[in-house]
Amino acid sequence: MNWTAIGAIYRFEMARFFRTLLQSFLSPVLSTSLYFVVFGSAIGSRIQEVDGIEYGAFIVPGLIMLSVMTQGISNASFGIYFPKFIGTIYELLSAPINFLEIVLGYVGAAASKALFIGVVILGTAALFVDLPVAHPLAMVLFLVLTCLSFSLLGFIIGIWARSFEQLQLVPLLVVTPLVFLGGAFYSISMLPPIWQKITLFNPVVYLISGFRWSFFGEADVPVLISLLAIGGFTMACMGVIWWIFKTGWRIRS
């Protein structure tokens, strides 16, 4: 394993993040605050509690998940798409490194950035609401696995995309709707019975439910299933990446 090369890619990608640290830090703080103002105060004043949890606190895990997923995807997809776009990919392809090392460098950096933003949102939320963490280890596990798996997904999107428009397509058309419909801002038990069934086909439901359980000890679906879902999703993404690298799909002519 060429750890020096992995470190070089990781540092190079993180440098991009640190160049815009203020934006990287301020934008999640601002958007989280806005969510609290709109959802927490305006809607929360009418809903009060969900499953015995104060509404403002109830939405925090969903908010963190929403940001972590979209950040993971956009960071990783941009990270690998940009070298393809400007042509610097030649350096990666001609270096004495294998694809696993390239993935570790890019996905590691993208997941780190997503994790950083998740922690910033958590910190900001803690300023607004009382936030107990019932299962800290599980919370960290869910958070890290989500950062990782969605960065892997982003990496796949970045390899697949042939334009900046395509890069935006999956986050906008797939991920954001799935998160909004995945119980980020409500409990599934609040839905009509038929929608409770349909919503179980949404994979994000399992992630948000499991993550929320790690805070409040309350879950929409069994925690083990949530863990299996995120684990399975991570494995599926790894499988696709393994295939991409084996075949050189859209990278090597």
Place this chain on the structure above:
Amino acid sequence: MSSILSIKNLRKAYDDGFEALKSVDLEIEPGEILALLGPNGAGKTTLISTICGITTPTSGSVHVGGHDIITEFRAARNLIGLVPQEINLEPFETVMNSVRFSRGLFGKPRNDALIEEILKKLSLWDKRTSKIMELSGGMKRRVLIAKALSHEPQVLFLDEPTAGVDVELRKDMWDIVAELKAQGVTIILTTHYIEEAEAIADRIGVIRRGEILLVEGKDALMARMGQKQLEVQLSAPLDAVPEALSPFDLRLGADGAALIYSYDSTQERTGITGLLNAVAEAGLVVSDVQTRQSSLEEIFVGLVAEDAA
């Protein structure tokens, strides 16, 4: 001596059926400079891309320093530095970080003293903290070279290194190539500029439509293919070549003030004595005589045209 680069039956065909390389064989000795000449679309860049790992070969084998580029890609690529034809650089990064990144990618530990030396040699040291996007085109090309040299390659590929660069950079580039050769680095360069190949290469390869037409020592190639010309300058211009001189197949040059005679210097009888006698007999007054070796460019044009015929 065993070859540093050994290419056997290398073929590259794309999905649409286009055959970019047709059974290329090439052996390159350590420390030599090989110039690959060829028109646009001849397969020069495909050949380099395949050796460097950017393009997957369809069949055949390539060994670099004895290492197969597929099964021992790490060992093979460790030896290779590549300066691509296009200026492909991350615009927002600084020169220093960009070069450090390249070294890191090759798994080499950080060595700022070496990077400093490379940047100074390429007149980039003053620009080390500048972002790439702030540099001129020529400077960017220097950065590409610095990146390729950052991991101390044994084999350096320069793909059209002087396309569109100014005279000063071209001169610098030739100096760097000479210095690297002195250090024992093997250099393969592709070029459109025949004078470049003529100035720095040890051997010349001519590639056309995915096939290597010939690989030969530059001097031997020029001696073998090179026509010499004798220019007889006259004190008074002529309207036409005199009838008496027609067996020599002469051309008029310099607005009629010179007779140009082409001959093969490798032949025992060049015909020069006969020509000079005939010129004197025709009553022409000679003011000066000079000979000229045909350039590689003329040889190249002749070769490609011959092959196309």
